[in-house]
Amino acid sequence: MKKIFFVTAIALALFSCKTSSVTATKLDRGIQTGVKGNWVISSVSYPGSEYIKVNSFQLADSKCFEGSTWKFVSNNNKGTMALTKYDCPVFSSPITWFVNSNGEFVLKILDAGEKAKKVRDGYVLSVANLTESSFQLIDRIDVGGKLTNVVYQFQRVN
Numbered sequence: 740m741k742k743i744f745f746v747t748a749i750a751l752a753l754f755s756c757k758t759s760s761v762t763a764t765k766l767d768r769g770i771q772t773g774v775k776g777n778w779v780i781s782s783v784s785y786p787g788s789e790y791i792k793v794n795s796f797q798l799a800d801s802k803c804f805e806g807s808t809w810k811f812v813s814n815n816n817k818g819t820m821a822l823t824k825y826d827c828p829v830f831s832s833p834i835t836w837f838v839n840s841n842g843e844f845v846l847k848i849l850d851a852g853e854k855a856k857k858v859r860d861g862y863v864l865s866v867a868n869l870t871e872s873s874f875q876l877i878d879r880i881d882v883g884g885k886l887t888n889v890v891y892q893f894q895r896v897n
Contacts, residue, residue, distance in 0.1 A: 768813075770838040770842065770866055770869060771813040771816075771837065771838050772813050773869050773871075773874070774811050774813065774838065774844075774866070774869070774874060775811050775812060775813035775814075776810070776811060776895060776896075777808070777809070777810050777895070777896040777897075778808070778809045778810075778811065778893040778894065778895055778896060779806060779807065779808055779809070779893070779894055779896050780804050780805055780806065780807050780809070780891050780892065780893055780894075781805070781873075781892050781893070781894045782805060782890075782892045783795070783801045783802060783804050783805055783889065783890070783891055783892070784889075784890050784892070785801070785880075785887055785888060785889040785890065786887055786888075787882065787887075788801075788802075791882060793880060793889055795878075795889070795891075796846075796848060796862060798822070798828070798830055798848070799822060799827055799828050799830065800827070801889060802824075802827075803822055803824050803827035803828065804822065804824075804891065805824060806823055806824045807820060807821060807822045807823060807824070808820065808821050808823060808896070809834075809893065811836060816835055816836055816837045817833065817834070817835055817836075818833070818834045818835075818836060819831065819832065819833055819834060820832060820834050820848070832848050832849060833849045834846060834847060834848055834849060835847045835849065838866060842865060842866050843863050843864070843865060843866075844863070844864045844865065844866050844876055845861060845862070845863055846861060846862045846863075846864065847861040847862075848862075862878070864876040864877055864878050864891075865877040865879075867890075871895070872894065872895045873892065873893060873894050873895065874893050875890050875891060875892055875893065876890075876891040876893065877889070877890050877891075878891070
């Protein structure tokens with residue numbers, strides 16, 4: 740009887756210790772409300788940008804995101820994004836997004852008609868310097884074994 744109790748206690752302890760995920764935390768409604776609306780990326784910057792090319796969101800060179808348009812709807816965490824820069828791939832897609840309580844912006848880029856729960860890949864960025872007219876999303880990438888910030892500067896479009 741003692742063995743059964745001991746094994747059950749160990750099993751419960753193991754199953755109750757699960758890791759927390761960025762998608763399992765509570766939402767930061769304040770930041771989400773501040774981000775809602777229509778935006779354009781005015782600049783993409785990172786150290787060494789004159790020498791290093793960054794493939795943002797596995798879609799295109801980071802500089803192709805300058806001038807891209809983004810729409811964030813906070814009540815259903817959906818939106819759209821479109822690359823519009825000359826000499827860059829033409830791309831437009833629905834997105835899902837949310838900001839968790841840690842200030843992490845979680846983004847999924849969807850194919851047309853695809854449900855977010857079917858998409859396994861997403862991106863986790865940090866939100867910084869949120870004002871009524873601008874904010875930044877910061878991605879951390881590995882460049883030569885060193886973590887580097889890629890800063891996407893958003894400006895509100897009226």
